[in-house]
């Protein structure tokens with residue numbers, strides 16, 4: 001089974017949790033896009049759902065495939081969000097934001113009763129941090145914000161490059177008009193402390209650590225899909 005087939009397997013298993021009439025948060029990324037394709041087939045077959053997209057990219061795909069959309073302001077309380085992740089640990093803590101959509105993803109997931117993560121086996125880790133941690137920052141005061149993040153990292157015993165995400169010849173800009181700093185901290189022994197402290201830096205809009213947000217993960221491997229629930 002190749003990587004795409006595993007993403008489809010995870011998306012298929014997650015689709016089983018979608019019920020008629022649900023208000024759905026719809027994630028971003030290549031795995032979430034497989035979910036959108038499968039969801040669109042169900043919608044074409046008569047399933048009634050209303051989706052809130054977590055990015056402009058997801059919104060475009062949903063519109064193209066006929067998945068009905070609403071804004072989060074129109075549907076501020078959602079039943080379920082289904083989204084991918086860059087890393088998942090055994091407590092269902094996540095790193096997200098590889099595609100730059102972490103802010104809307106977190107807002108949408110937190111407006112949902114449940115969040116189901118869909119991923120292939122390669123995303124499951126013992127300790128978060130091999131994937132660069134995306135930190136969404138306000139362009140104003142970028143240098144000061146980066147210094148504040150560096151000082152925090154040192155205080156928490158973390159080190160590594162903190163790079164401004166680029167896109168083509170310029171700087172990557174999120175749907176909200178912010179920048180992303182990708183932090184190569186490596187293994188993060190205390191992700192909860194890092195998450196809390198990052199939120200205290202004024203220039204940090206949001207970060208890609210999703211703690212106590214996901215309720216279930218559907219993980220696909222060569223042998224099929226399995227579910228992961230949070231272990232303490």
Ligand SMILES: O=C[C@H](O)[C@H](O)[C@H](O)COP(=O)(O)O
Nearest residue numbers: 029030031097098099100101
């Ligand atoms: O900003 C992007 C999102 O957090 C994605 O859900 C994450 O990067 C996983 O994407 P993919 O399914 O393409 O690996």
